[in-house]
Amino acid sequence: MSARIVFQDLSPLDTIPSEDERRWLEKLAQDTTTSDYVVDFGQSVAASSPGPVVQCGPDGIWRAGRYIGEIYRDGRVLEIQPRLGIETIAAWAGAALNVRIVPDAAEHAHSPGFVAELLAAAWRATVTSAARHGPPALRATVRHVSPHVRGRLDLSATLALRAARSPNVVSTSRPKQLDNPVSSTIVLADRVLDRALHRTGWRGQRIDELLPQLKAVVGSRAALPTQRSLARVRYTPMTLPYRGAAELSWRIARNRGLLANAADHTDSGLLIDVAELWELFVLHCARRAFGSAHVTHGTRLIRSGALLRAVDDPARALGRLYPDLVIGPLQHPWAIVDAKYKRLADPVGVVPEDLYQINAYLSVHASAPLPLGMLAYVDLPGQTAISRAEKLGPWGTTIGHPVRFQRLPVTADHCIAAMQQLVPRPHPQVPR
Known part of the structure; x- marks a missing residue:
């Protein structure tokens, strides 16, 4: 052993x-x-x-x-x-x-x-x-060369055969195959x-x-x-x-x-x-809380998110800038959430790179209404003391974004309820 x-x-x-x-x-x-x-x-x-x-x-x-x-x-x-x-x-x-x-x-x-x-x-x-x-039987194109047409005639290939004095025709079919x-x-x-x-x-x-x-x-x-x-x-x-x-x-x-x-x-x-599982779990709970149409996973934003872009060639980016979750419309989101599978406890609290990260995400959205920024930590068992970041929150950026550092429950129903309570959903405009 x-x-x-x-x-x-x-x-x-x-x-x-x-x-x-x-x-x-x-x-x-x-x-x-x-x-x-x-x-x-x-x-x-x-x-x-x-x-x-x-x-x-x-x-x-x-x-x-x-x-x-x-x-x-x-x-x-x-x-x-x-x-x-x-x-x-x-x-x-x-x-x-x-x-x-x-x-x-x-x-x-x-x-x-x-x-x-x-x-x-x-x-x-x-x-x-x-x-x-049923089993994963997928259609695949099969090419046939014979005196008889099986499926769809391949005219150009058949003409090439006839030019070579072949009596055969070329055809294709798409049968279901397990291989x-x-x-x-x-x-x-x-x-x-x-x-x-x-x-x-x-x-x-x-x-x-x-x-x-x-x-x-x-x-x-x-x-x-x-x-x-x-x-x-x-x-x-x-x-x-x-x-x-x-x-x-x-x-x-x-x-x-x-x-x-x-x-x-x-x-x-x-x-x-x-x-990774915590991030995907928080994503699942957000979709349950606000509807899939209102929640975008950060992996969908990889191509568009960047910290810097070249002045002469904006297609060239330096540094990535995409959060885990965007709740609400991409241009005017209600909240930007980053899942953190870490302890949120004093004396360490929120590490500086996570503060810079959420501030960078929010800086992209500087026009009203300003979205909420949230670092979603896991509520680990045995952690009863409330950290300084939670106790003094919500916080605010220099522009005015509200920011929360929040421990979320580890079970789906409680996590969904917590997100619905924490993330403000704008009221629809009533026409006059």
């Missing part, structure tokens, strides 16, 4: 590490590229700025970052457990994917494989929902998850019925499709739910950390970014 060092996310190590453990942590913190281990649940602004897995503070205390999961290296295991519990994290992941996630085995919720169990539950729910109307990038990606993700879980019965009846069909056409040695090939897939209204299943399957199949067994030679792992 490999030695295991256990943290909770955003928390210090509750034991004093030995000299060997300290050196191992130092090497891991220095050599680890976080993005190599993270399986994300979807596009988020937080995911574009990875943070440290663990770090040692000026006080000499080791603390875990915003990730949960495991890293295996040199005969040791770094385990980071969710401080909010696996049920809360599963609920956030379900909100991010718009599916209901129920871990299949509750006894695994606090085991070393809890991240694999969570990913399996998310994958199972997404694929089962997509397969409700496609979506099927291959689902099969590969299933293989990775199955090896990680080491137990039977985790898929559920619908997936157990679907997989033999897919494996029969893609084979046992299918290559992982590229993201570009998945992006080129054209879905019908019936197969559109498979887009989300294919994207999640691709991220799981790409990350080989699920196959780690903590052997001495292993250098792999798997992490989930809790900051």
